[in-house]
Amino acid sequence: MNRLTRRRLTAATLTVVALATGTTACSSGGSSSAKGSDSGTYTIWDPYPQFAKDSAWAKLLDDCGTKAGVKIKRTAFDTSDLTNKVLLAAQQDNSPDVLIVDNPVVSTLAESGILTTTEDNKLDTSKVDPNLLAAGQSGGKTYGTPIGANTLALYYNKKVLASAGVDVASIKDWTSLTAALEKVKKAGKKGITFSAIGTEEGSFQFLPWFWGAGAKLTRLDSAEGVSALSLWTDWLKKDYAPNSVINNTQTTSWQEFAGGDYAFAENGTWQLANAEKAGFDYGVLPIPASGGGNAAAPTGGEFVTVPVQGDTGRYATTRKLVTCLTSTENLHATDTTLSYVAPTAEVQDKQVAENAELKPWVEAVKAAKGRTSDDLGTKYPKISEQMWKAVQSALSGAKSPKDALTSAQSAVK
Template sequence: MNKPTRRRLTATAMTVVALTVGTAACSSGDGTTSAKAADSGTYTLWDPYPQFAKNSAWAKLLDGCGSRAGVKIKRTAFDTSDLTNKALLAAQQDNSPDILVLDNPVVSTLAEAGTLTTTDENKVDTSKVDRNLLAAGQPGGKTYGTPIGANTLALYYNKDVLKAAGVDIASVKDWKSLTAALEKVKKAGKKGITFSAIGTEEGSFQFLPWFWGSGAKLTDLDSSGAASALSLWSDWLKKGYAPNSVINNTQTTSWQEFASGDYAFAENGTWQLAGAEKAGFDYGVLPIPGADGGSAPAPTGGEFVTVPVQGDTGRYTTTRKLVTCLTSTENLYDTDTTLSYVAPTSAVQDKQVASDAKLKPWVEAVKSAKGRTSDDLGTKYPKISEQMWKAVQSALSGADSPKDALTAAQDAVK
């Protein structure tokens, strides 16, 4: 194979680096952010998990993989946005960590910047990973890492509210039957559905299952399918099936509304499972239905384990051992349980469902999920997403019709 060489940062990446500010990071190492360790027996890893301390299951997994490879792992944890800037700056200074754990949409940004090696170059095996999840790390037809786990969106439902309204959850199979259920819930004096439509990436993230569930594509924001998805949300607000608060709801505030016990449905993610167990009412989970049935593709969250370009190419052999350990069938189960993720491989997904049957609908949702940067959108996605959330805000506030809002969005992207 051709050995990975130093790649020049793109102009876009240099702009991001220039805007980088010096913010503090949490670390399980010595508190410094220098990627290169003093001795060659130490390998550096940066991740977006500042919530995990030295004694966490994640940190212990890293230490164990280091021991197996005969090296020490020095870990530094950053907030997600800070990690991207730090990674680009480190690449500019030829000081990248050996391993980067990245939010999956960021993979395209760093790959385009020339800071990551491909799996063809570093020989990391991705053959067992679900193809739909791997696609989020494949800009330009090349693979830049492997997913460590995934989360996505589905519909939580309150069994008591649905029972009181005479709704059989088995009848909810598509948009028409879901809307009919919401109508019954409202007539019974309860609240219908809550979600996040805020004017940020969270709003786009929550709209995407409905957008994709209509058959729409991100390269064509003003298609008839896209308009039908936005009309669905808009009509729910007009009829009182969803509250006006969704316009400003984050995923957290939307969840708080559902946790009150008054709502029949809430669109949210695997990260709310612990909260659901504490909510005090019987709940279930349903994959978000497509317009005409089946499971709609929901966007994938979760991280990729990537290997940055190194000036010393001799480090890749040990780095590959570390990545292979972190993403092994044995370790993925423990890691994804810790992170509340669905595993990226069928073997580990089966093990998760066998251990906890409540994960079955989440595995189904992940199998139908789609990366936001898939379809080779790469770094085009952020601009598309911004126009999408603006269109959602415009339509739900009544400023524009869904069709006009999406037409303006498509014109802005062009």
């Protein structure tokens, strides 16, 4: 590990900030300085400013520190601010001991030489689902371990479907889903709402359909990619989806669904609490692939990583901290708090045993895929930007799906 070197941060590293959205940063457990003069103090940075220092999450960090025989100094930032702070700290050789970061950021930080590999820091990731671990892999190496995952699926309003004579069990592919939307419209209700806004949120929501068609991010303008964008475009033309999707965030899209008139909404596990408050019976099904089966939806969630340290003697204790945070017992409690699906089958089974409503989400997560998987790394932000621009262009009618994605692919090259 002492042979690890930190490469100069490049402009590509800074583009990762475009992937992040968040709220106001806050701090608990001390200042944002990465290390105190006391060698018995270990620093942890996380993207959970919603959890104050008396929260279960903060107490877990302190408990893991106690077990490792050290004091924890925790600083919480919103996601975008955290990324900027990490880049600055790395330049100053002042990185935190443990960094919990949004999974698309991992490969960029890794390629910049900021993170150690699990081979170097000897973290055991053998129980983690391979598709979730892939989000933290770059160049054949693994950088950290997921603390949990969320993804997208389709919420549905049982009353709306029943009034339209739609059996949700019949929805197995795009054809049957579109047929259901047609029935819903004929019954005087609204079809499906989603977010197609011109940001990472728009790409995030389009990816299940793009991947569900069999398309690859390395070729946006493939016939499969065009078929996915044509599906969305046709839904708008036939009024199965509202024009508002062009400006919808995932929050405003949810608000449309919560009104009670829509049959379906594409959204994530983070809306479960709101779904319980919606005032109508709902269900969840994984997003279908074009020809059947479950489409791969993008994984959300964070990785627990170990940044490079000038003092390599700190790694042994850091490993104890990370192992504690990602243990089977602690993962269950943490992922319940964060509304995440656990990254290991053992904890997933426990979650479903306690709450059967999580079963479709576990299925969706098992089919999910990291946005930076396939060794895209720092290429992903540029690809994603061109993807959401193409979606916007096609849905607004400015270009055909084929022309929009052809332009996107040319811009990526």
